[in-house]
Every structure is written in C-alpha cells, then in structure tokens.
Amino acid sequence: MLDILFELVQSWSVKNEGIYTIDEIKEWYYYLNNSLRVNISFTEYEADSEWAYNSDTDRIERRSGSFFSIAGLINSQEQVEQPVILQQEIGYLGMITQMQNGVLHFLIQAKIEPGNVNKVQLSPTIQATHSNFTKVHKGAAPKYLEYFLEAGKHKIIFDQIQSEQSSRFLGKRNRNIVIYVDESVEIELYDNYRWVTLGQIKELMKIDNIVNMDTRTVISCIPFSTLEKDENINYLSQFSDKILGRSVLYSDFRPYEIAKMYHYINNYKMFHLEHSKVCGLSELPNWYWDGSMFVSDKYKNFRVIFCDVEIEKREVLKWQQPLFQASGNALFALAYRISDGIMEFLVQCKPESGCFDQIELAPTWQLEANERKNLEKNNFGKILLKKIEKGIDIRNHVLLSEEGGRFYHEQNENIIFELNSGEVKQAPGSSEGYFWLTYNELNTSMLYNNVLNIQLRNLLSILSDSNG
Amino acid sequence: MLDILFELVQSWSVKNEGIYTIDEIKEWYYYLNNSLRVNISFTEYEADSEWAYNSDTDRIERRSGSFFSIAGLINSQEQVEQPVILQQEIGYLGMITQMQNGVLHFLIQAKIEPGNVNKVQLSPTIQATHSNFTKVHKGAAPKYLEYFLEAGKHKIIFDQIQSEQSSRFLGKRNRNIVIYVDESVEIELYDNYRWVTLGQIKELMKIDNIVNMDTRTVISCIPFSTLEKDENINYLSQFSDKILGRSVLYSDFRPYEIAKMYHYINNYKMFHLEHSKVCGLSELPNWYWDGSMFVSDKYKNFRVIFCDVEIEKREVLKWQQPLFQASGNALFALAYRISDGIMEFLVQCKPESGCFDQIELAPTWQLEANERKNLEKNNFGKILLKKIEKGIDIRNHVLLSEEGGRFYHEQNENIIFELNSGEVKQAPGSSEGYFWLTYNELNTSMLYNNVLNIQLRNLLSILSDSNG
Numbered sequence: 001m002l003d004i005l006f007e008l009v010q011s012w013s014v015k016n017e018g019i020y021t022i023d024e025i026k027e028w029y030y031y032l033n034n035s036l037r038v039n040i041s042f043t044e045y046e047a048d049s050e051w052a053y054n055s056d057t058d059r060i061e062r063r064s065g066s067f068f069s070i071a072g073l074i075n076s077q078e079q080v081e082q083p084v085i086l087q088q089e090i091g092y093l094g095m096i097t098q099m100q101n102g103v104l105h106f107l108i109q110a111k112i113e114p115g116n117v118n119k120v121q122l123s124p125t126i127q128a129t130h131s132n133f134t135k136v137h138k139g140a141a142p143k144y145l146e147y148f149l150e151a152g153k154h155k156i157i158f159d160q161i162q163s164e165q166s167s168r169f170l171g172k173r174n175r176n177i178v179i180y181v182d183e184s185v186e187i188e189l190y191d192n193y194r195w196v197t198l199g200q201i202k203e204l205m206k207i208d209n210i211v212n213m214d215t216r217t218v219i220s221c222i223p224f225s226t227l228e229k230d231e232n233i234n235y236l237s238q239f240s241d242k243i244l245g246r247s248v249l250y251s252d253f254r255p256y257e258i259a260k261m262y263h264y265i266n267n268y269k270m271f272h273l274e275h276s277k278v279c280g281l282s283e284l285p286n287w288y289w290d291g292s293m294f295v296s297d298k299y300k301n302f303r304v305i306f307c308d309v310e311i312e313k314r315e316v317l318k319w320q321q322p323l324f325q326a327s328g329n330a331l332f333a334l335a336y337r338i339s340d341g342i343m344e345f346l347v348q349c350k351p352e353s354g355c356f357d358q359i360e361l362a363p364t365w366q367l368e369a370n371e372r373k374n375l376e377k378n379n380f381g382k383i384l385l386k387k388i389e390k391g392i393d394i395r396n397h398v399l400l401s402e403e404g405g406r407f408y409h410e411q412n413e414n415i416i417f418e419l420n421s422g423e424v425k426q427a428p429g430s431s432e433g434y435f436w437l438t439y440n441e442l443n444t445s446m447l448y449n450n451v452l453n454i455q456l457r458n459l460l461s462i463l464s465d466s467n468g
Numbered sequence: 469m470l471d472i473l474f475e476l477v478q479s480w481s482v483k484n485e486g487i488y489t490i491d492e493i494k495e496w497y498y499y500l501n502n503s504l505r506v507n508i509s510f511t512e513y514e515a516d517s518e519w520a521y522n523s524d525t526d527r528i529e530r531r532s533g534s535f536f537s538i539a540g541l542i543n544s545q546e547q548v549e550q551p552v553i554l555q556q557e558i559g560y561l562g563m564i565t566q567m568q569n570g571v572l573h574f575l576i577q578a579k580i581e582p583g584n585v586n587k588v589q590l591s592p593t594i595q596a597t598h599s600n601f602t603k604v605h606k607g608a609a610p611k612y613l614e615y616f617l618e619a620g621k622h623k624i625i626f627d628q629i630q631s632e633q634s635s636r637f638l639g640k641r642n643r644n645i646v647i648y649v650d651e652s653v654e655i656e657l658y659d660n661y662r663w664v665t666l667g668q669i670k671e672l673m674k675i676d677n678i679v680n681m682d683t684r685t686v687i688s689c690i691p692f693s694t695l696e697k698d699e700n701i702n703y704l705s706q707f708s709d710k711i712l713g714r715s716v717l718y719s720d721f722r723p724y725e726i727a728k729m730y731h732y733i734n735n736y737k738m739f740h741l742e743h744s745k746v747c748g749l750s751e752l753p754n755w756y757w758d759g760s761m762f763v764s765d766k767y768k769n770f771r772v773i774f775c776d777v778e779i780e781k782r783e784v785l786k787w788q789q790p791l792f793q794a795s796g797n798a799l800f801a802l803a804y805r806i807s808d809g810i811m812e813f814l815v816q817c818k819p820e821s822g823c824f825d826q827i828e829l830a831p832t833w834q835l836e837a838n839e840r841k842n843l844e845k846n847n848f849g850k851i852l853l854k855k856i857e858k859g860i861d862i863r864n865h866v867l868l869s870e871e872g873g874r875f876y877h878e879q880n881e882n883i884i885f886e887l888n889s890g891e892v893k894q895a896p897g898s899s900e901g902y903f904w905l906t907y908n909e910l911n912t913s914m915l916y917n918n919v920l921n922i923q924l925r926n927l928l929s930i931l932s933d934s935n936g
Contacts, residue, residue: 005723088741089738089741090734090737090738130738130739130741151731152728152731152898152899155724156724156727156728156731157724157727158723158727159727159730159731159734160730160734161734161737161738175734175738177731177734223723226721226723228720252696253694255473255626255691255694255915256623256624256625258915259624259625259626259627259915260620260624262627262628262915263619263620263624263627263645266558266627266628266629266643266645269558269629270557270558270598270629270643271598273556273557273598357917430620431620444912445916447723447726447727447730448913448916448919449825451916
C-alpha cells in the first residue's frame, strides 16, 4: 500500500523534478503578482458606509451582516484592554494532494487578499469561511469545496481545528485539513491554481511574503513523526541535513516532558480564574476615535483603521472594510539546540488575551513590535540580537504575512536559530514556562486542537532541509 | 533509572504482596463504611434556608456564596432545555504514588460524600476544589495539598485537565494528576488513608460502589502506552491476559484513524454553530417547581432536589444542599473486538449539552435510564442485551457511583464486553461517528485535554487483568 507520509517525505526533497521546476513556479507567481492592480488606502470613516460603528451594539459591524465584527475585550487582572475580532465560525484551510508524475503534489492557489504586502500570496487549495459556502456572501461556492465536504471518499492525512492570532481574535479557530486524492480521480485545474511539491513550498517560504499564513499552518500539521518505519527503507537518504531528518522522523515522544509542560499550563488554567470578557468598544477606557481610526495611547500594539480596497482584474472590485494595523513588524523566533544528534526546540507556554483555552505553546520569542526592545534587556535576548547582527546560527530568517483579510500590511519576522551548549545555560527554564521539546512531541501535539499557537506552528512549517 | 511506568505495570499485577493483602483492604473499607452514620433525606425547600432559589439571579445558589450554582441551559437547535450546574473552577484529583516494600503504591482516602450509595468510597489522595484550599470554605487546607502545589519537586507522571459529566455540568473540568514521590521522602499517613497497589484498586473496582468516580478518572489517565520498551524485559509476563497486555503496551497509534475520527468531530464543530446558552431557571418552559423539587414532565433524565444531610462521626455535621437525582441507573457500555491479538474499542463521538468544546469521545453505549429502551430498538443493541442476559462475553459489569457531592445516589451500570466478528458487522460505522480505536490511541489522547469524556475514561480505568 502507498504510504502517503513517506510520499510526503519524498515530496519534501523534490524542488525541480515535479511538474514544474522551482523557477517556473516563481515565474508564474511573479507574473500573477505583477499583472494585477490592487489599491488599498486609508479612508475617511463615514457613518453611513457599509462597515461602521454601531452605537446600539457598541461594535464595528457590517451593515448587511457579516461573519465577523469588532468588539472590546477586557480583563483587569491580566491587563487586557483592546478591540478584538469576533469570528466564531470555523473555516476550511484545506489542501488537496495527489500523485503527479510519481511525486506527491499539493494544489495551491495564487490568491488576492486586500491587506497583503504582496497583492497575491500562495494559499491552500481552499481557504473559505463557513459563510463563504453558505449564506452571507451568496456568491458561487469556493472551488474544490466538494472534495472537503466529501473528504471521507478520499484519504484524510490530517484534520484538526487550530487557533489563529489570539492577541487579535477571540477564540478564532480554523480547520486545517490535508486530503489525498487517488490518481484515478481527475481533478480540474482552475485559473491561478498550480500543483507544487512540498520541497517547492518550503523553498518559496524562504522568500519574503509569498507563502501565506494559511498555507503555513496547514503544512505545519503534517504528522511526519507518526510515519511507521519499514526497516528496509533508508528514510534519512531523503534529507541532506541528517540532523533534521532524524529530528523529524526519529525523535522521541517523552510522556514526562509532556506532563511537565502541562503541569505549567494547568497551573495557569487553575489559578487564573478571571477570564477576559467581551465588552463594547466604548467601554475600553484607554481607546478612542482619532478621526477614522480607533486607537490607544497606552496599548500600542495595533489600531483599527478603515480602508478602501480596489482590485482590478477582469472587472474592478471595490469595497471598504476595517483592518487591524500593527505598529510594526513583530518578531517570532524559535530556538533549538542539538542534543545527541536531535533537535530540541525551546517553546514557551504563553497566555494570550483571546486564547480559546487561555494558554497555548508559543515560540521562544513572540514579541509585538513594541516589545522587541525586551530583547536588549537580558542576556538571553542579547544572544539572538548578536546572532542576527553577525548572521550566524540563523537557520531561517524571513518576513511573512499574517492574514490579509483582517490585517493591514502585517508582515512579521520569522527566525529559527541554533543555541550552543553555553548559550543554552542562559535560557529561561520550566518554572518560567519554557520547555525543550522534540519535533515528535510538537508534531504529535498538533494532532490535537489548541496545543500549539499559530506563531509556533508556522515557524515549524518553514523548517527547511538545505540550510540556506 | 527507575522507570515509573514499568513500576506501574508491575503494581497492576500485585493484589496480595503489597503492604496489605486485598482482604485486609476490604476489611478496612467495610469497617469504615459501617462505623459511620450518614442520614440523607429529601427535605422541604424553604426560601430562607442556606441553599435557595434566588429570584434576582434566577438561579439556585448558596446564600453565603459557593463555588457552584444551578442555572438553566438552552439550545433550541439541539433540543436542550435543562438545569445545569455551573462550576467554573478547576479542582485537583490527585494521586501520590511511592515505592513501598519494593512495589509502587497509591495513597488513597476513604472519603464520605453525602450523595453516595455507600457512605464512604475510595477517593484519590486529594480531591479538592480550588475553593477548598483558598477562600470559600475557610477550613483547614486539604491533606497532602503541598505535594501537588509543589509537584515540580517530585516526578509528575501525568497532569491533565479533563471533563466531567457534560449532561449535568457546563464545561466543568478537573485536574487529573499523578505524582511519584521518592522513597527518601517520608509521607505522613493520616486517618482514613491507605497505601494500595494498582492491582488492588482494579480488584476493588469489580465491587459495586467502592471506588469513586474521581479515583477512576485519575487511574484512567496513566500513560501506559508510552512506556519505552527495553528489549531485555518481558513486559507481557506481568499480564495473565496476554491480549490485554499487548493491547495496553504494544498496540499501534495510527494517525489516519485519529484523522478520520477528528474529521467527524470537526464536521460537528464546524456545522453546529448554535451553542447552548445559559439562562435563568424560569426561562426553561418545560420545567417547574413541584413542591421542593424542580422537575420536568418532558425532560426526565433527572430532577433537582433538596436534601438534609447529617454525618455522625466524632462530631455531628448537618447541612442542606441541592442534589441532582437521576431517574434511574444509566448504562455505560464499551464494546471491543480482538483484531490480530489486539483489542480495538468501539467509541462514539458524542455531543453533550454542557461539553467544554461541544463533543468528545464516549463509550459505545451511553444511555440515560430513560434511553435504555433504545437498546431494544436495533439489532446492535439487542446483541448487548442478549450478552447481559446470558452472561457471556462480558468482561466487566459493575455498578459505580457518580460524584456524591452533586448527585443523589447516582449509580450507573458499567460494562465492557466483547464482540465477535459476526456481531461487529452490526456495529454502527464512521458515518455515524463510531470508530474502532486501540488502547494506545485512547491512552495517548488522554495526554491532551477534552478528548475522552468521563464515562469512557472511567470504563477504561476498570479494565482488569484476570477476567472475572
């Protein structure tokens, strides 16, 4: 029987022997990105426009109904006071895979999102809110929807609901799903879709702002660690970086480490009984309207703006909508050490204001633009600053975007870096909620919902084979 | 290094070579149970009593404040209309283990709970709500609390927050934790506490209403499947039932089965957007006060009663409180089949009205007393009825109690039974949310929160070695 996880490992190693070479994919991407005109500009907020502040509900809402709105979130015990996006429904972030020319390929889409730094980014096969395919938009059904609605007909490689940015959304989750469709099924290829290998996706992730957030979270969830090994196959031959290969396929799952990590998480859940509460925007004492923007002088991570969006393709589409604008680039950095030839990642248990279950695992550093100065405040932070400055021990370093449908030009710095044994001694420990976990432990945990946050998942997704 | 999971496997096999023999433990239990006088009786509800209906909040509350209250829960889409216990805080259900005479022992407590069928049942080392050890009760701290508050000093075998009865509570969860304390630490032994082996606990679970709900859920979570095997040890020699031993220690973890199961669960979460809402008791149209009871003629699973409780020990303790009274014994039955010498358990994805995240895994059959007649309605149900009648293929069959602090004399029938290959064909399938999972898959899933419901966890806890 075809072992799809092994095919996935092999697909990771293919950069040029797929249907297209990596250069052809890049050419296609840049062509689409350049042939499209997107204008996005700050706009004057007008009370009678489609999106507006509704004084009855004390929220920002779409007049004709929508699947999201913006309310306040408050928790005095935890110093939380902010606008928050309410979007309870769960959407699909789904990827179709199929064997093509003997290599497993992913069906990706070049998709426009209004807030993106690049106008077009590469998204999963389907990226659709529940409303997209039911009532609110009343448009055509999203392409390839039927494959996911009837996924039981195919092989489901992975299916889990995972959190999104919990400092901006209240308990928002999307459904990450990867299915494998048999070769005998002919899948129609629509405009702006392409079959690419996993190796090609990983290669594109090394370039700023090409692979979108949704593709990254879906890719992060592939359960490589659960691959059942056949003694006669040399799996490591698929990896040029043997340490990475061993970490992905052969690292341990240590129940006591999971227990220690949950001990910290459960202490947090047990002793923090005061949960954040949704309130009206006018109930946020330190936030106010500054012309067309909703801002705070005290809480400066982001503000709410209104934008005019115009997309010129075959026809011209225009609309206005609110977006969250971050105060600058956040930093998401994941440290690892090599122990007995296996990578161990330093993750932190991080509470976030809108977290579905209060706290999830986050990367070593997860700093809003305003918080980046914290790096200079302690020796462990200085280690990272020095590595960035000198360009050493940095495995990945790339600017990647958050969701363009809610965030305005939000791109964040994603770094994976190595610590040597001396530096490891400076790292914070378990009493501060930091734990060294293997790839297997993180990967297995993603089979379950709401364990790893999106920043950590997306960093894991960009782990690439050839150090570059 | 001492491998505690292996010590746990060995402790399972010890029934008489612990500190006490199994008969000595039984004698101790019956002595305590008989030497105590507990009177519990229905009482007239009085508006000025300590626990009363508060018309301002439209709930049943304790006048001087309490960590739980009773409100209404409603969801028209899902036909939910019922009183529900609100108890947001998370308590400890914790067990201390230690090597004693070369065998790993658990420190259990003979504990009185007012609603219990037996006055005393065997509970974990600690069973304490957050309020117990903070403010509401103002009594002495629970015994052994310090071991759990400072669990980091010891070895944490397991630590996870798990759900309780989601048809009675709204999102209630408790913290299941097992710690291992080094032999060098002398642990004081208080009145009504005893060191027992896992084999003895399993043996006591075969007797009606001795081992309480909290002990069962804690025991269910021991991560046997994650035991790292040493090739030189014959682990199976610890089991007289080799099929059980292989299932517990050597069964597979199949990621595609987990994905299929979550596919069903995620469909449910994605397409059931109308969540249950808390309301006042007077807003439940089909519920009314019948004298001192809050009842419904339409929803007959349980009613709310008020009881006078009197416990006579060294001193006499008296109080009044509300309890939920079920309409009879519920049935929790877990089917398994043997496939290639390994047990596979038939579990269902079951939504429940007060579930923390809408839906969890439940046993094959989970029927309220009123629903037991459903067994007669289809061929698969009739298989179980016939097995019970003839007493064949029944591995475990025992009456066990739910929590005596909230439920009045609630004892439920717990059954584990085997299906042969012909009978398996009658079983419901994945399209109805039923899946065949291995012990490893269920056991690993319990490392994460809110995957298995309490009925399923507690059935797994009573799995015993010698078929009896």
